[in-house]
Amino acid sequence: TGHHWGYGKEDGPSSWYKNYPVAEGNRQSPIDIVPNEASRDRNLGPLMINYDHCTSINISNNGHSVVVEFNDSDDRSVIKGGPLDNPYRLKQFHFHWGGKGHEGSEHTVSGKGFASELHLVHWNAVKYKTYGEASTAPDGLAVLGIFLETGDDHRWLHMITDVLYTVKYKGSITDFKGFNPKCLLPSSLHFWTYLGSLTTPPLHESVIWIVLKEPIEVSEKQLGMLRMLLFTEEEDNQKMRMENNFRPPQPLKGRRVRSSN
Ligand SMILES: NS(=O)(=O)c1ccc(S(=O)(=O)c2ccccc2)s1
Numbered sequence: 001t002g003h004h005w006g007y008g009k010e011d012g013p014s015s016w017y018k019n020y021p022v023a024e025g026n027r028q029s030p031i032d033i034v035p036n037e038a039s040r041d042r043n044l045g046p047l048m049i050n051y052d053h054c055t056s057i058n059i060s061n062n063g064h065s066v067v068v069e070f071n072d073s074d075d076r077s078v079i080k081g082g083p084l085d086n087p088y089r090l091k092q093f094h095f096h097w098g099g100k101g102h103e104g105s106e107h108t109v110s111g112k113g114f115a116s117e118l119h120l121v122h123w124n125a126v127k128y129k130t131y132g133e134a135s136t137a138p139d140g141l142a143v144l145g146i147f148l149e150t151g152d153d154h155r156w157l158h159m160i161t162d163v164l165y166t167v168k169y170k171g172s173i174t175d176f177k178g179f180n181p182k183c184l185l186p187s188s189l190h191f192w193t194y195l196g197s198l199t200t201p202p203l204h205e206s207v208i209w210i211v212l213k214e215p216i217e218v219s220e221k222q223l224g225m226l227r228m229l230l231f232t233e234e235e236d237n238q239k240m241r242m243e244n245n246f247r248p249p250q251p252l253k254g255r256r257v258r259s260s261n
């Protein structure tokens with residue numbers, strides 16, 4: 001089912017083009033964001049995030065990251081405004097991170113990486129009937145990217161790091177109800193936005209990226225918990241620590257990055 005890909009020497013980002021030629025496309029993600037080259041756009045309204053009736057369902061290890069999935073059967077958790085013409089429904093969130101003492105974000109800001117990056121994945125349920133259909137459409141997905149930098153303990157991230165031991169191995173999944181990702185948002189919703197892609201295979205060029213300017217702070221200890229996850233399955237006798245699961249920045253190819261006001 002599909003092609004095996006990963007973040008190692010043989011199956012990592014520099015080899016993805018072999019099975020996913022769109023890897024060399026014109027709107028690939030992530031990118032390096034250069035703030036003073038981003039253009040302020042008057043008709044970029046404020047981002048509106050409405051996660052009040054948010055319902056997480058489960059947490060899982062898909063062999064590439066740890067993923068929290070949501071009930072997306074109605075518009076209970078949506079983002080709208082900013083660059084978006086419709087409300088987009090929250091489907092899942094996941095993280096990308098580095099190794100001990102190494103940066104692991106996907107987007108960089110003037111060449112600076114962050115310790116980790118949180119992606120909240122939303123889909124356009126107004127224009128498309130299913131998540132799958134939306135995932136291949138040019139305006140199908142909206143991913144909210146939030147940088148994590150090391151500092152103080154994040155008081156709510158514990159809710160996630162405390163259960164990571166239950167999804168240590170690839171293919172594991174556990175109930176994870178009632179988590180509201182509103183608690184992971186920084187205080188400012190100022191953002192950069194540009195048209196891009198999924199940052200993992202299938203690398204569909206279907207993402208409106210919204211990257212928040214303000215990082216959230218998490219402790220080195222909390223980040224270390226992410227690194228106790230494994231890329232490998234329980235029965236696999238090769239235990240490969242899940243870390244450095246990020247794609248490096250891709251060519252801008254003439255795209256404009258806009259900045260909120
Ligand atoms: N890192 S990222 O936010 O760009 C991202 C990569 C893959 C996904 S997905 O698993 O939601 C997905 C979505 C559509 C098709 C297949 C997988 S989201």
Ligand SMILES: [Zn+2]
Binds near residue numbers: 096
């Ligand atoms: Zn991601």
